Amino acid sequence: MDVSQIEDYYHRSLTEVGKALMGQEDLVEGVLIALFCEGNVLIEGVPGLGKTLLVNALSRALSCQFKRIQFTPDLMPSDITGHSVYDMHEKTFTFNQGPLFTNLLLADEVNRAPAKTQSALLEAMQERQVSVDGNTYQLERPFLTIATQNPLEQEGTYPLPEAQLDRFMFKLIVDYPTQDQENEILNLYASGKDNRNLDSFGIEPVLNTETILAIQKRATEIIVEPSIIQYITSIVSRTRGWHTIEVGASPRASVNLLIGTRVLAACRGRDFVVPDDVKELSLPVIRHRIRLHPEAEIEGIDVDDVIREILESVEAPRQ
Numbered sequence: 627m628d629v630s631q632i633e634d635y636y637h638r639s640l641t642e643v644g645k646a647l648m649g650q651e652d653l654v655e656g657v658l659i660a661l662f663c664e665g666n667v668l669i670e671g672v673p674g675l676g677k678t679l680l681v682n683a684l685s686r687a688l689s690c691q692f693k694r695i696q697f698t699p700d701l702m703p704s705d706i707t708g709h710s711v712y713d714m715h716e717k718t719f720t721f722n723q724g725p726l727f728t729n730l731l732l733a734d735e736v737n738r739a740p741a742k743t744q745s746a747l748l749e750a751m752q753e754r755q756v757s758v759d760g761n762t763y764q765l766e767r768p769f770l771t772i773a774t775q776n777p778l779e780q781e782g783t784y785p786l787p788e789a790q791l792d793r794f795m796f797k798l799i800v801d802y803p804t805q806d807q808e809n810e811i812l813n814l815y816a817s818g819k820d821n822r823n824l825d826s827f828g829i830e831p832v833l834n835t836e837t838i839l840a841i842q843k844r845a846t847e848i849i850v851e852p853s854i855i856q857y858i859t860s861i862v863s864r865t866r867g868w869h870t871i872e873v874g875a876s877p878r879a880s881v882n883l884l885i886g887t888r889v890l891a892a893c894r895g896r897d898f899v900v901p902d903d904v905k906e907l908s909l910p911v912i913r914h915r916i917r918l919h920p921e922a923e924i925e926g927i928d929v930d931d932v933i934r935e936i937l938e939s940v941e942a943p944r945q
Contacts, residue, residue, distance in 0.1 A: 627844045638832045642687040646827040649807030656798045662889045665795025666751045666771040675800045681732045689831040693808040697739040703746035707756045729797045755830035768838045795882045796818035797914035848888035849898040853943035873917040883911045901942035
C-alpha cells in the first residue's frame with residue numbers, strides 16, 4: 627500500500643466522521659492515528675462533548691464492530707470478558723464472549739471500575755487476549771480501546787494506576803467547541819438530524835478490517851532517520867531530570883512516540899518522519915506518563931506547559 631493511499635483513507639475517514647461530530651477534529655485525528663498504530667486511547671473531558679458519538683460514527687466509517695461498556699463500581703471482570711456456562715445436555719462448559727470481543731471498545735468512565743475489572747481490561751489492551759477459567763482467548767484484530775474519564779467527579783472512582791496509564795498510547799483532552807462550532811451542531815439538529823439515528827448523517831464506509839491491518843503493516847516501513855530517534859530519546863530522557871517533574875516518562879513513551887510519528891507521517895503522505903511529527907505527538911504521548919512535583923501542582927503549573935518547555939529546550943535535527 628502506498629502512503630498516498632493511506633493519506634486518502636485518513637482524510638476520507640475524517641470527513642465521514644465529521645458529518646456527525648462537529649468541532650473535535652483533533653480528537654478524531656488522535657483516535658485514527660492510535661488505531662493505525664494498534665494503540666489505545668484515554669480521553670479526558672466533561673460529559674456531553676461527543677465521546678460516544680465519536681466511536682459510533684467511527685465504527686460506521688471503518689466498517690468495524692463497536693461495543694460500549696459503562697464502567698461502574700460493581701462491574702465484575704466476567705461482565706467484560708465473558709464467562710463459561712455449563713451445558714447440561716452436552717455436559718461441557720461453553721464460553722460466552724463478553725463485550726471485549728469487538729474491534730472498537732468504548733470503556734466509558736473507566737476509572738469507576740474496581741481494580742480487578744481494570745486488570746482484565748489491561749490484559750485485553752496490552753496482550754490482545756482474555757483469560758477466563760484458565761483458558762486464553764485471542765481478540766480479533768484490529769482492536770482499539772477508547773477509554774474515557776470525567777475530570778470533575780472523583781467521588782466513587784478508582785484512580786488508574788501508573789502501570790495502566792502507561793499502557794495508553796495517547797491521552798487526548800476533549801474541550802468545549804467554539805460558539806461557531808456549536809452553532810453548526812444546533813443547525814444539524816434543526817435540520818432534522820439526531821445522533822441517536824446516525825443513518826440521518828449519511829456516513830459512508832471508508833475502510834474495513836483488512837484495509838486497517840494493511841495500513842498498520844505499511845506504517846512499520848516508514849523511514850525513521852537516526853537523528854529523529856536521537857531527537858525522540860532526548861525529549862523523553864529530559865523528562866526524567868526536569869526540575870518540575872517528580873517522575874519522568876518510561877522508555878515505552880519513546881517507543882510509542884516513534885510508532886506514532888510513523889503513522890502520522892504516512893497520514894501526511896510521507897514515507898519518512900520529520901521533527902514536526904515528533905513535536906505534534908509529544909503532548910498526547912507524554913502528558914499521562916509524567917508526574918509533577920507537589921509544589922508545582924500547588925502553583926498551578928500545567929503538565930502540557932512543562933512538556934512544551936522541554937520541547938523548546940531540545941534542538942530539533944536539521945533535515
